[in-house]
Amino acid sequence: MAGLIRRRARRQRLFRWVVLTLLGVFFLLPLLAMLEFTTRGGGGSFTLQTWRLLADWPQLRETYPNLSTGIVASLGQVLLTVALTLVLLVPTVIWVRLRLPRLRRVVEFLCLLPLTIPAIVLVVGLAPVYAWVTYLLGGSSLTLTFAYTILVLPYAYRSIDAGLSAIDVRTLAEAARSLGAGWTTVIWRVVLPNIRTAVLSAAFLTVALVLGEFTIASLLNRTNLQVAVNLLGKSSATMSVAVSLAALVLAFVLLLLLSLVGGGRRRTSPKETS
Amino acid sequence: MTVGTHHPDPVAPAPGVRPAPARRRVRLPGGALLGAVPFFAYVVVFLAVPTLVVAIGAFTGDNGGFTVDNVARLGEEYILAAFGRSILLSAVTALLGAVLGALLGYALVTAKPDGLLRRVVTAASGVLAQFGGVTLAFAFIATIGLSGFVTEFLRDRVGVDIYASGVWLFELPGLLLVYTYFQIPLMVIVFLPALDGIRPQWREAAASLGGSTWQYWRLVAMPLLAPPFLGATLLLFANAFSAYATAAALVSQGSPIVPLQIRGALTSEVVLGQQNLGKAMALGMIVVVAVVMWLYALLQKRSAKWLG
Numbered sequence: 001m002a003g004l005i006r007r008r009a010r011r012q013r014l015f016r017w018v019v020l021t022l023l024g025v026f027f028l029l030p031l032l033a034m035l036e037f038t039t040r041g042g043g044g045s046f047t048l049q050t051w052r053l054l055a056d057w058p059q060l061r062e063t064y065p066n067l068s069t070g071i072v073a074s075l076g077q078v079l080l081t082v083a084l085t086l087v088l089l090v091p092t093v094i095w096v097r098l099r100l101p102r103l104r105r106v107v108e109f110l111c112l113l114p115l116t117i118p119a120i121v122l123v124v125g126l127a128p129v130y131a132w133v134t135y136l137l138g139g140s141s142l143t144l145t146f147a148y149t150i151l152v153l154p155y156a157y158r159s160i161d162a163g164l165s166a167i168d169v170r171t172l173a174e175a176a177r178s179l180g181a182g183w184t185t186v187i188w189r190v191v192l193p194n195i196r197t198a199v200l201s202a203a204f205l206t207v208a209l210v211l212g213e214f215t216i217a218s219l220l221n222r223t224n225l226q227v228a229v230n231l232l233g234k235s236s237a238t239m240s241v242a243v244s245l246a247a248l249v250l251a252f253v254l255l256l257l258l259s260l261v262g263g264g265r266r267r268t269s270p271k272e273t274s
Numbered sequence: 275m276t277v278g279t280h281h282p283d284p285v286a287p288a289p290g291v292r293p294a295p296a297r298r299r300v301r302l303p304g305g306a307l308l309g310a311v312p313f314f315a316y317v318v319v320f321l322a323v324p325t326l327v328v329a330i331g332a333f334t335g336d337n338g339g340f341t342v343d344n345v346a347r348l349g350e351e352y353i354l355a356a357f358g359r360s361i362l363l364s365a366v367t368a369l370l371g372a373v374l375g376a377l378l379g380y381a382l383v384t385a386k387p388d389g390l391l392r393r394v395v396t397a398a399s400g401v402l403a404q405f406g407g408v409t410l411a412f413a414f415i416a417t418i419g420l421s422g423f424v425t426e427f428l429r430d431r432v433g434v435d436i437y438a439s440g441v442w443l444f445e446l447p448g449l450l451l452v453y454t455y456f457q458i459p460l461m462v463i464v465f466l467p468a469l470d471g472i473r474p475q476w477r478e479a480a481a482s483l484g485g486s487t488w489q490y491w492r493l494v495a496m497p498l499l500a501p502p503f504l505g506a507t508l509l510l511f512a513n514a515f516s517a518y519a520t521a522a523a524l525v526s527q528g529s530p531i532v533p534l535q536i537r538g539a540l541t542s543e544v545v546l547g548q549q550n551l552g553k554a555m556a557l558g559m560i561v562v563v564a565v566v567m568w569l570y571a572l573l574q575k576r577s578a579k580w581l582g
Contacts (some may be wrong), residue, residue: 005379015384019377029417033416036423078319095523116512117321118533120519120556121328124327125323125331126324201545207508209404212404214519217520226406226409230522245409255397260393
C-alpha cells in the first residue's frame with residue numbers, strides 16, 4: 001500500500017508539473033508579451049520610457065488627458081461603488097437575517113439575478129433610466145456607480161452571506177438586545193466586527209470588478225479606465241498596453257491579498273474567493 | 275461563481291454552528307419591513323426597471339403600440355447568423371475551457387491545499403476570469419497582433435507567418451482564442467470546490483478493494499464529477515455568451531456576434547424601425563442565458579447533495 005501511494009504521489013507530481021508548465025506558458029506568454037511590447041524601443045532596443053511616463057502623473061496628464069480623466073473617473077467609481085454597495089447591502093442582509101427571515105430567499109434571488117442578465121442587455125434597459133439620472137444628477141461618469149452596484153451585487157452578497165453563515169448572528173443579536181442594545185448598535189458594533197473579513201472580501205471584489213468594467217461605461221457614453229484604454233489603443237498602442245498590464249497586476253495583487261486575509265477561513269466558506 | 279440554487283438551504287452551516295431555527299414564526303411588524311425598503315427600492319429602479327424596459331420594449335412598435343414585429347425580425351438571416359456564431363463561439367470555448375480548466379484544477383488539488391502555488395493560481399484565475407475583456411484584447415494584440423511579440427518572433431526567427439492566409443486575430447478565430455484564455459481560469463474557480471469534495475479516502479477504499487486507477491476514475495470519480503463538470507460548462511457557456519468587451523475591443527469590422535449587433539442597434543437608434551430591435555435581441559439573449567442558468571441550477575442541486 002505504501003509503495004502504491006508513493007508511486008501515485010509521484011505520478012500526480014509529474015502530471016501537476018506537465019499541466020502547470022503547458023498552461024503556464026499559455027497564460028504567461030501574453031503577459032510577457034505585454035511587458036516586451038511596452039519596453040520595445042526603436043530598432044529593437046530596450047526602453048523604459050512608457051513606464052516612466054506612466055509613473056509621472058503630471059506629465060501623463062499633459063500627454064494623454066483622456067487617459068488621466070479615465071483613471072480618475074475609475075478611482076472615483078471604485079470608491080463610490082464600494083461605499084454604496086456596503087451601505088446598501090450589509091445592513092439589509094443582516095436585517096433580513098434577524099428580523100425578516102422569510103424575505104431571505106427573495107433578497108438572495110434579487111442579488112444573484114444580475115448573473116443571468118448580461119451587462120450588454122442591462123445597458124439596453126438602463127439607457128432610459130440613465131436619461132433620468134442625467135436629468136437629476138448630471139452626466140458625470142461617477143453616476144455609473146448606480147449600475148456598478150447592481151453588477152457587483154452577486155459577488156458582494158455571496159461574500160457577506162458566507163460571512164454571516166459562519167457566525168451565529170441570532171444569538172449574538174439576542175445577547176446584545178438583552179443587554180439593552182438598540183438595533184443600530186447590534187448591527188454596527190456587534191455583528192459588523194464579526195464579519196469584517198467578509199466585508200473586506202466584498203470590497204476587494206468590488207474594486208477588481210469596477211476597475212475592469214467596460215461595457216456599461218462605453219455604451220452609456222461615459223468614461224473610465226477601460227474606455228480610455230480602448231480609445232487610446234487606436235493612437236498609442238504602447239501606452240494602452242502598459243496601462244492594461246498595470247491594472248491587471250493591481251487587480252492580481254488585490255485578489256492575492258484577499259486570499260491571504262481570508263485564507264484562514266477557506267474551509268468554512270469556499271465560496272468566498274470565487 | 276456558484277450561483278444560488280433554490281434547494282432548501284444552500285448556505286450550509288459551518289461545523290459547530292447551530293443552524294438557526296428557520297421555521298420560527300416571526301411577526302412582520304411594519305417597522306422591520308421599513309428597514310429593507312432602501313434595498314428593494316434600489317433594486318427596482320436599477321435592475322427591475324431596466325429588465326422590464328427590455329422585455330416591454332421588445333414588443334413595442336415605433337409608434338408605441340404592441341407589436342411582435344421586433345421579435346419576428348430576429349428570424350432575419352443576419353441576426354440568426356449572429357446568434358449562431360455567438361452560440362458556436364460560446365460552446366467551443368466553454369468545452370475547451372472546461373476540459374483544460376478541469377485539468378488545471380485537478381493539478382491544483384493534488385498540490386498542498388494552503389500552499390503558495392494554489393493561492394497564486396487561484397488569485398490569478400480570479401483576475402483573468404473577471405477582469406475584463408479590453409485588457410485581454412490588448413494582451414493578445416501585444417502577443418500575436420501584427421507587430422506582436424510571438425508574431426515577430428515566428429516571422430523573423432522561425433520563418434512562419436501566422437497571418438499568411440489573412441489576419442484572423444480580429445475575427446471569429448481570434449475571439450475563440452481570447453475567450454478560451456478567460457474561460458480556463460473561470461473553470462478553475464467554479465470547479466475547484468467540486469474537486470475539493472472528492473475525498474482521498476474514496477480512492478484508498480477503491481484501491482483496498484483491488485480497484486485499478488482506471489476503475490476508480492470510471493466508477494467513482496467520474497460519476498461524481500460529471501454533474502458539476504456539466505454545470506460548470508454551462509456556466510462557462512453563459513459567460514462567453516454574455517461577454518462584450520473583448521469583442522468590442524478586438525473586432526474591427528462588422529458585428530459577427532449578438533452583443534456587437536446590439537451595440538450596432540443601440541448606437542444607430544435613429545434608423546426608423548430599428549428602435550426596438552436591439553431590445554428584441556437583448557430579450558433573445560436573456561432567454562438563452564436563462565435556459566442555460568436554469569439547467570445549471572438543476573445540476574448544481576444534484577451535486578450539492580454530496581458536496582455538503
